[in-house]
Amino acid sequence: MSWIQKLYETYENCQAMIGAENDDNEVPLLPICHSTQKAQIEIVIDENGSFKRAKVIPKDEARTIIPCTEKSGGRTSGEAPHPLSDKLQYIAKDYSKWGGKKDSYFESYLAQLEEWCNSEFSDPKILAINRYVKRGNIISDLVDNQILFAEKNNLLLKKWDKSRGEKTPEIFEIVTGSQEEAFIRWIVEIPGILEPKVWRDKLLWDKWIHFYSTKKSEKSFCYVTGEEDSPADQHPAKLRNDGDKAKLISANDSSGFTYRGRFTTPQQVAVVGFETTQKAHSALRWLISRQGYRKDDLAIVAWATSGTTIPKPTDDLISLLGLDNLPMDSLSQIDTAQDLAIKLRNRIAGYGQELGDTTKIIVMALDSATPGRMAITFYCELSGADFFRKLNNWHESCAWIHTYRSIDIKQERGGRMKKTYIPFIGAPAPKDIASAAYGEKADGKLLKSTIMRILPCIIEGQQIPRDIVETTVRRASNRIAMENWEWNKTLTIACALFRKYNQKEIYEMTLDPNRKTRDYLYGRLLALADSLEEWALNTSGERRETNAARLMQRFSEHPYSTWRTIEIALTPYKARLGGKSKKRQQMIDEVISSFNPDDFVSDKRLSGEFLLGYHCQRNHLHKSVEASNKEEENN
Numbered sequence: 001m002s003w004i005q006k007l008y009e010t011y012e013n014c015q016a017m018i019g020a021e022n023d024d025n026e027v028p029l030l031p032i033c034h035s036t037q038k039a040q041i042e043i044v045i046d047e048n049g050s051f052k053r054a055k056v057i058p059k060d061e062a063r064t065i066i067p068c069t070e071k072s073g074g075r076t077s078g079e080a081p082h083p084l085s086d087k088l089q090y091i092a093k094d095y096s097k098w099g100g101k102k103d104s105y106f107e108s109y110l111a112q113l114e115e116w117c118n119s120e121f122s123d124p125k126i127l128a129i130n131r132y133v134k135r136g137n138i139i140s141d142l143v144d145n146q147i148l149f150a151e152k153n154n155l156l157l158k159k160w161d162k163s164r165g166e167k168t169p170e171i172f173e174i175v176t177g178s179q180e181e182a183f184i185r186w187i188v189e190i191p192g193i194l195e196p197k198v199w200r201d202k203l204l205w206d207k208w209i210h211f212y213s214t215k216k217s218e219k220s221f222c223y224v225t226g227e228e229d230s231p232a233d234q235h236p237a238k239l240r241n242d243g244d245k246a247k248l249i250s251a252n253d254s255s256g257f258t259y260r261g262r263f264t265t266p267q268q269v270a271v272v273g274f275e276t277t278q279k280a281h282s283a284l285r286w287l288i289s290r291q292g293y294r295k296d297d298l299a300i301v302a303w304a305t306s307g308t309t310i311p312k313p314t315d316d317l318i319s320l321l322g323l324d325n326l327p328m329d330s331l332s333q334i335d336t337a338q339d340l341a342i343k344l345r346n347r348i349a350g351y352g353q354e355l356g357d358t359t360k361i362i363v364m365a366l367d368s369a370t371p372g373r374m375a376i377t378f379y380c381e382l383s384g385a386d387f388f389r390k391l392n393n394w395h396e397s398c399a400w401i402h403t404y405r406s407i408d409i410k411q412e413r414g415g416r417m418k419k420t421y422i423p424f425i426g427a428p429a430p431k432d433i434a435s436a437a438y439g440e441k442a443d444g445k446l447l448k449s450t451i452m453r454i455l456p457c458i459i460e461g462q463q464i465p466r467d468i469v470e471t472t473v474r475r476a477s478n479r480i481a482m483e484n485w486e487w488n489k490t491l492t493i494a495c496a497l498f499r500k501y502n503q504k505e506i507y508e509m510t511l512d513p514n515r516k517t518r519d520y521l522y523g524r525l526l527a528l529a530d531s532l533e534e535w536a537l538n539t540s541g542e543r544r545e546t547n548a549a550r551l552m553q554r555f556s557e558h559p560y561s562t563w564r565t566i567e568i569a570l571t572p573y574k575a576r577l578g579g580k581s582k583k584r585q586q587m588i589d590e591v592i593s594s595f596n597p598d599d600f601v602s603d604k605r606l607s608g609e610f611l612l613g614y615h616c617q618r619n620h621l622h623k624s625v626e627a628s629n630k631e632e633e634n635n
Contacts, residue, residue, distance in 0.1 A: 003379055004272065005224050006305055006362050007280035014283070014307035019065065019202060027289035030065060031205045032278035033212045035073045038062040038242055039085065039185040040174045041147060043138070047124060047190040049131025051141045056170040057185075064185045064199045067208040069112075070234040070274075076245050081109035083116060083208060084126065084198060085185045093136030098143075099155030100180050110134065121211035123204055125188040138184070147171060148179050156180055213275075222273035224280075229273025236281040239366065239374070240288055240299045246374035248366070249277070288366075295431065298377075298448045300455065302363040304355055304384070313363060313391060313458045314451070317344050317426030318405045341399070341425040348392050355384040363387075363459050365452060377452060380459050387459075394458045398427035400496035401509055401619065404489035425509065427500075428493045430454040436493040437472045440486065469497045473608035477556040479549050495615050498608035507612055511620040515613075518599035519606045522559045523613025524591050526552065529566050531621050532584045536573035556610060560603045 017029045027036055039062055044052045064085060072080040081090040088095055089102050090109045110133065116122065117130050132138075139156070142148040149157045149169055156179045160172040175182050186198045195201045216230035235249040249272065284301075288294070292301035293314040304310050311320050317340055355361075365378035382390075402424055408417040428436070434450035435442070456462045476494035479487050499507045512520075530548035537544065547569045548555075555562040574581050592600065 002381070003362070003364060003376060004276070004280045006360065006381070007283045008224060008276055009305045010287070010303060010307060011279040011283040013305060017286075017307065019200075019205070027063070027285055028065065029286040030282045031202075031209060032275055032282065033067060033069075033209045034065055034205060035068040035082075035236070035238060036242065037064050037066055037082075037085065037183055039064040040171065040182040041142065041184050042187060043142075043184055044187040044189060044196075045128055045132050047128050047188065049128045049135070051132065051137070052189065054142055054145055054147045056147060056174055059174065062174075064183075065205075066185070066199065067205070067212075069212065070232065074234050074237045074245070074247065079103075079105045079108050081105055081112060083112055084129065085183070087183050088139060088180055091133055091184055092138040093133065094139045095180070097154075098139045098150065098180075102180070106133075116208070116211055119211050119214075121207040121214075123207055124190055124193070125186070125198055125201065125204060128188045128190070129186055129198075148182070216274060220271045220273075222276055223270045224272055224276045227273070229275055231271045232274040232277045235272070235277050236285075239281065239285050240294060240297070245371055246297075246368040247372065248281075248374050248376070250373065293431075295448060295451065296444050297368045298365065298451065299367075300363070300365045300378070300451075302361060302387075305360045305362070306355065308355055308359075310355070310361060310387070311348065311391065313394075313455070314430050316402075316405070316429040316432065317341065317395065317424045318407075318422070319429070320344055321347065323407055323422070341395075344395060344426060345392065348388050348395075359384040361387040363455075365455060367448070367452075378455055378459075382459070390459060390461050393461065395427045397503055398464070398496050398500035399425050399509070400428075400492050400499060401425055401615075402428065402489075402492045402496075404432075404485070404492070428496055430458070432489070433468065433472070433493060433497065436490045437468050437475065439475070464497060464500050466501065469494075469501045469608065472497050473611060476608075476611055477553045479552045480545060491611060491615060494608060495612050498612065502609075507609075509616070511616040516594050516596075517609060518595065518602070519609035520613035521591055521595055522555075522563070522606055523610035523615075524617040525563060525588065526555055526566075526610070527614045527617035527621070528584060528588050528591065529570060531618065532570060532577075532581055532588075533573050535581070535584075536576045540576065556606045558603045559606050559610075560601055 011029070014029055018031055019028055021028065030036065038059075039057055041054060042057050043054045046052055066085045067083045069080070069083065072082045085091075086109060089100060090105045092098075092100075092104075093106050093110075095104045095106065110130075113126065113130050113133070117127055139148060143150050143156075146169070148171060149160070151157055158178045160168050162168065171179055171182065187196045188198060189196045198204060213230070218230060219228045220231040221227075222229040222231075235247055237247050238244050239246070239248070287301050287303045288299050291303065291309060291312060292299050293312060294300075300314055302310060302313050321340065321343055323340075361382050361384055363378065363380045363382070364376060366374055367377045368374040403421050405424060406419045406421045409420045430451040431447070433454055434447040437450060438446055450468065453465055453468065457464045472490065472494040475482075476487070476490045482490065511524075515521075526548050530546050533546040533548060537546065547566050551562050551566060555566070574585065
């Protein structure tokens with residue numbers, strides 16, 4: 001129960017955030033007994049329940065806070081109406097008259113609404129809504145005002161016929177499925193009341209909470225708080241997204257032998273208070289939407305119980321610094337890769353000072369194998385000091401120079417946005433490691449499981465799995481199997497993983513001329529041969545892969561015999577360049593002379609270290625060319 005207790009504490013610490021709106025249409029921190037839905041139609045009525053107007057809601061304004069019961073909050077279908085806002089199937093008395101194909105639950109909706117209206121927690125807004133829905137003209141009013149569209153036989157259109165040549169109505173672009181699936185929310189305009197929007201009325205939230213709470217008279221011992229509370233009959237869903245029906249706590253399978261033979265009722269297993277579970281699940285949903293990582297059914301979230309925003313352990317340096325969401329007007333605003341690494345270190349240190357050493361930080365991962373059941377696949381509690389120390393260690397020990405991230409730069413002429421790749425020094429994100437190891441189009445389950453295997457390496461400091469390192473190194477060696485951008489990304493990630501796996505060896509991210517290991521030297525040789533041939537091809541205007549690139553995989557398996565093939569193939573390119581290639585040939589000779597003779601003639605398979613030598617040598621050559629070109633420009 002530790003996870004639910006920490007979420008409950010987080011909710012209590014973030015009371016000021018309840019219902020707060022945001023610009024990104026994220027899930028807000030909800031009051032208890034409330035949920036959110038994406039509404040498609042907004043109906044405006046007056047205090048007498050008379051229809052005034054309606055409109056189709058744009059998708060970026062659709063998220064709506066609605067009161068709900070335990071049953072309606074977790075419904076998948078059937079007779080479980082929400083108290084106020086709901087689909088036409090529930091709130092429209094004339095649903096069947098206009099051709100609604102599903103069962104109508106209007107009577108249940110009306111009975112529940114009237115019970116609220118007749119209680120001491122009534123409100124002028126719900127009284128007006130009650131008057132309006134009882135008239136039974138909701139769909140008729142919407143059709144008359146061209147919000148919904150009907151055929152000549154007075155049945156709602158299932159889909160819009162584009163062959164008519166008329167503009168497609170908004171409702172068909174907003175609603176998933178047919179018009180009858182539209183979700184309705186309310187605006188009640190009453191003189192003297194400042195907030196006509198029902199979903200934003202905090203006073204109305206409180207009235208529903210008090211009304212629903214008075215209906216729960218039974219009291220039990222809550223295993224989370226240790227206090228007497230009304231036991232929860234059902235636990236909330238919609239944790240990862242609006243359509244998520246999977247639950248973390250569920251005990252409604254009395255016929256599937258879930259607890260038969262051990263218990264007679266689910267309450268004999270454990271009792272969680274109604275208010276406790278509402279607050280804990282609301283906090284979890286808010287955290288996942290606000291600062292979580294999601295891929296298919298997998299959700300990973302890290303948070304501080306104080307509610308302070310902390311960096312995501314699943315982000316790389318660019319995302320941690322917020323550069324991917326920061327509009328740039330010019331390239332000059334981008335720092336060097338080394339500057340970005342220093343900024344990250346300072347940012348992490350700043351978080352640590354703000355939170356302190358004693359603040360609890362929780363990292364949790366959720367996944368589901370079926371649509372109705374969810375499991376906690378990873379859970380870890382750390383102090384603030386431990387979390388930031390391990391996060392900083394991950395980004396330093398698994399760091400390499402990467403160039404696959406890009407941001408949009410506003411061009412001076414025309415003002416258009418142009419994608420610009422920026423280098424950074426840091427650890428790759430787990431999702432990028434997974435795609436580097438198994439490919440961008442790999443099976444989703446494989447990518448998810450890889451991300452989950454990387455997570456303990458970040459949070460708990462575990463050794464990175466050897467098979468992931470070796471798989472990534474093999475893919476990086478197979479250069480011709482990938483497009484150039486994907487290979488460059490895979491190459492730098494492979495270097496980062498190999499460096500992380502072999503932390504006892506101190507590998508520099510720049511060329512180390514003093515390193516005389518066989519694999520490192522062979523990587524340097526391959527980069528020099530590749531560079532020389534590419535230079536010759538560019539001089540003559542040819543665009544094709546070099547022999548070094550085509551034979552890279554074979555080179556990694558049989559370096560000596562493959563090098564002889566590559567070296568012989570370089571002869572015509574040396575001749576084409578003439579005296580220009582003399583310096584490059586001298587560098588090749590220097591590397592060969594650095595070998596131990598027995599190591600050089602060995603055809604033993606190379607380790608991932610050759611990729612480090614290859615990448616460092618290639619970067620060194622590029623910098624030399626850039627420096628030379630700059631000197632010529634200055635002269």
